[in-house]
Amino acid sequence: MSSAIDQLLVIVLLINILVLGTHRTRVAIRAIAVQGIILGLLPSLTHTFHLQILLMSILVMLAKGFCIPWLLLGALKKVEQQESLAPYLGYSGNVIAGAIATGLAFAFAARLPLATAHQGLLIVPASLATIMAGFIDLASRRKAINQVVGYLLLENGIFIFGLLLTESMPLMVEAGALLDLIAAIFVMGIIINQINREFSSMDTGRMTSLREVE
Amino acid sequence: MGLIAFMVMLPLAGALAAWLITDNRKRPWVLPVTACLNLLLVAILLAAPELPSSPKGLIHLDAIGKVFLLEFAILFTACSFYAVNYLHYRKERNNRILCTGMQVCLAAMSMATVAHHLGLLWLAIETTTLAMAPLVYFNRNARSIEATWKYMLICSVGIALALLGIFFLAYATIAGGMEPSLELERLQGYAPALPRVWLNASFVFMLVGYGAKMGLAPMHTWKPDAYGEAPGLVGTMLAGGLANCGFLGLIRIYQICSAANNVAYFRATLVGMGLFSIAVAAAFLVRQTDFKRMLAYSSVEHMGLFTVALGLGGKAFFGAMLHVLGNGLGKGVLFLAAGNIHRAFASKNREYARGAIRRAPWSGTLFLAGFFALTGSPPFAPFFSEIAIISTAFTQGRTVSGLLLVLLLMTAFLGMAMTVIPVVFGDPPADRQRTRYHDAFLLVAPPLALLLVTGTIGIWMPAPLYQLLGEAAALLEKMP
Numbered sequence: 001m002s003s004a005i006d007q008l009l010v011i012v013l014l015i016n017i018l019v020l021g022t023h024r025t026r027v028a029i030r031a032i033a034v035q036g037i038i039l040g041l042l043p044s045l046t047h048t049f050h051l052q053i054l055l056m057s058i059l060v061m062l063a064k065g066f067c068i069p070w071l072l073l074g075a076l077k078k079v080e081q082q083e084s085l086a087p088y089l090g091y092s093g094n095v096i097a098g099a100i101a102t103g104l105a106f107a108f109a110a111r112l113p114l115a116t117a118h119q120g121l122l123i124v125p126a127s128l129a130t131i132m133a134g135f136i137d138l139a140s141r142r143k144a145i146n147q148v149v150g151y152l153l154l155e156n157g158i159f160i161f162g163l164l165l166t167e168s169m170p171l172m173v174e175a176g177a178l179l180d181l182i183a184a185i186f187v188m189g190i191i192i193n194q195i196n197r198e199f200s201s202m203d204t205g206r207m208t209s210l211r212e213v214e
Numbered sequence: 215m216g217l218i219a220f221m222v223m224l225p226l227a228g229a230l231a232a233w234l235i236t237d238n239r240k241r242p243w244v245l246p247v248t249a250c251l252n253l254l255l256v257a258i259l260l261a262a263p264e265l266p267s268s269p270k271g272l273i274h275l276d277a278i279g280k281v282f283l284l285e286f287a288i289l290f291t292a293c294s295f296y297a298v299n300y301l302h303y304r305k306e307r308n309n310r311i312l313c314t315g316m317q318v319c320l321a322a323m324s325m326a327t328v329a330h331h332l333g334l335l336w337l338a339i340e341t342t343t344l345a346m347a348p349l350v351y352f353n354r355n356a357r358s359i360e361a362t363w364k365y366m367l368i369c370s371v372g373i374a375l376a377l378l379g380i381f382f383l384a385y386a387t388i389a390g391g392m393e394p395s396l397e398l399e400r401l402q403g404y405a406p407a408l409p410r411v412w413l414n415a416s417f418v419f420m421l422v423g424y425g426a427k428m429g430l431a432p433m434h435t436w437k438p439d440a441y442g443e444a445p446g447l448v449g450t451m452l453a454g455g456l457a458n459c460g461f462l463g464l465i466r467i468y469q470i471c472s473a474a475n476n477v478a479y480f481r482a483t484l485v486g487m488g489l490f491s492i493a494v495a496a497a498f499l500v501r502q503t504d505f506k507r508m509l510a511y512s513s514v515e516h517m518g519l520f521t522v523a524l525g526l527g528g529k530a531f532f533g534a535m536l537h538v539l540g541n542g543l544g545k546g547v548l549f550l551a552a553g554n555i556h557r558a559f560a561s562k563n564r565e566y567a568r569g570a571i572r573r574a575p576w577s578g579t580l581f582l583a584g585f586f587a588l589t590g591s592p593p594f595a596p597f598f599s600e601i602a603i604i605s606t607a608f609t610q611g612r613t614v615s616g617l618l619l620v621l622l623l624m625t626a627f628l629g630m631a632m633t634v635i636p637v638v639f640g641d642p643p644a645d646r647q648r649t650r651y652h653d654a655f656l657l658v659a660p661p662l663a664l665l666l667v668t669g670t671i672g673i674w675m676p677a678p679l680y681q682l683l684g685e686a687a688a689l690l691e692k693m694p
Binding site for chain 1: 270272331333334336337340341344347348351354355356357359360361362363364366367370371374377378381384385388389391394396409411412438439442443498502
């Protein structure tokens with residue numbers, strides 16, 4: 001069982017790099033959808049089967065695999081034919097930063113005092129690597145919609161860490177957290193459309209009217 | 215239990231009603247109705263003997279929660295009456311989202327005060343962030359969209375980091391070989407035995423996460439933009455409601471950390487972070503020409519003061535609890551009055567908005583009085599809370615921190631005065647067109663009421679309130 005989990009987590013890590021390096025926003029959103037579906041599979045694999053876990057799996061797949069990507073693709077459709085904007089680090093810079101972050105995550109996770117049952121699992125390093133990839137994407141992308149994708153990577157990384165502790169979270173709270181995430185993406189999608197209308201671009205680098213005057 | 219559930223459901227029902235009502239003029243009246251019923255419910259809850267917690271320990275109204283609940287209820291009531299007249303002024307704008315969002319936010323804030331499960335608390339705080347996002351964008355222009363985007367992104371990332379901190383804490387219980395849990399009381403019991411690495415990591419992530427929500431420097435950058443561009447009453451809710459929610463989150467994690475064995479690290483971090491925030495705020499308050507942005511930096515300053523108080527402990531806890539009321543309500547006075555002045559001059563820059571005392575005498579006076587109240591002038595409540603916090607620093611022998619506090623608070627006071635005085639007393643620019651604004655009853659009565667409440671708390675604090683604040687401070691003091 002644990003080898004299946006590890007293989008899925010390797011795919012998750014590869015998707016991080018793909019999202020960081022892609023020129024095309026549509027590809028990034030599709031990739032994050034696949035990652036969401038994989039994340040939905042994981043709770044059923046990491047825990048002994050019971051109804052709550054199954055329900056959680058289905059909810060996660062629906063939310064992260066379908067609902068959120070659909071909202072983002074909807075936002076993208078309205079703002080199509082955009083010039084592609086290179087990240088501040090450049091595409092290859094993004095990939096290299098992502099790779100370094102992944103390496104650091106593994107080195108760091110090996111030094112953490114984990115419970116004996118969790119030693120040697122990929123869950124903690126994969127979680128940290130995904131969180132860092134999310135941060136890199138968030139900080140270096142210039143288009144608002146790509147920043148949302150970075151935020152989703154960050155959320156996914158946190159979700160992976162949550163696999164270690166499903167028992168302490170009541171289902172209500174977990175479902176609520178997913179609902180909040182969907183609502184957040186919905187609101188962000190609306191804001192993206194408005195940014196595009198007001199600035200005729202999604203480049204957040206152009207949003208500079210609010211700052212302290214010297 | 216039933217009463218608490220009813221208190222959370224009531225604003226949600228109000229939100230639904232606001233969403234369904236199609237008449238743009240009648241809709242705002244839902245807000246005062248909800249607010250008054252909510253205030254009544256809160257009064258009943260506060261007067262009632264301590265309620266038992268819910269079966270799984272998820273929900274429990276303790277003294278700390280009561281202080282916040284009281285503040286939220288009073289502040290929301292003032293905002294709701296103000297909103298009726300404000301939205302009448304802006305009748306060209308559809309107010310459905312504003313009326314709905316305000317009430318969803320109130321429900322989530324009430325939820326946060328009673329949540330004793332860290333996951334539930336997180337959920338409530340995240341919901342307040344989301345509910346307020348469309349409200350920051352009420353004016354629908356390029357500047358407000360920029361503000362909303364910054365607010366949304368920084369707060370969402372911050373709150374995600376807080377969730378990671380919560381996960382670390384839950385993992386600490388597993389790594390420590392205990393039954394996994396996120397309930398406050400249980401975690402306090404576990405605290406001394408929790409693996410230190412995970413506890414420290416959890417503390418740092420929650421400090422950064424909830425700190426972003428509070429607007430502690432250096433995560434404060436969204437604040438001046440959001441407060442500057444949002445309508446006055448939304449600014450009131452952000453400064454007196456959401457920022458306090460973030461502080462409540464910080465209090466909860468502090469309650470757990472302070473139950474652990476060696477707390478010097480947590481305390482030093484909190485004091486350092488708080489002082490840094492106050493310093494950044496003071497630096498930006500000097501030379502600030504936009505009076506709404508000025509209020510944002512003032513909020514950063516006071517959030518820093520909260521954090522310092524939490525780190526100092528002892529009598530500063532009492533000061534912090536009193537400051538929750540004094541600062542929250544005082545912010546309400548300033549923001550609502552500032553909103554009026556903004557409309558009277560169609561500008562929020564001290565170059566153009568001058569002489570408010572002649573143009574809008576009530577709002578001008580309230581703005582001035584609110585400024586004195588908030589910066590810690592007697593007889594208002596913030597004076598007593600700030601004295602309590604500063605004197606604690608000296609009695610604990612932290613002379614440097616104490617002196618820094620005094621110096622920075624004075625700088626902030628002078629910086630604010632340099633904006634407030636010309637706005638209130640300056641000569642109105644002759645060449646500017648006169649707006650149709652005039653001080654209406656519902657636009658000045660709510661901030662006046664808030665000012666009277668902060669003054670009353672300062673001069674003559676009702677005995678039950680004094681007792682409540684004492685109990686809340688004692689909860690923070692408790693080291694099992």
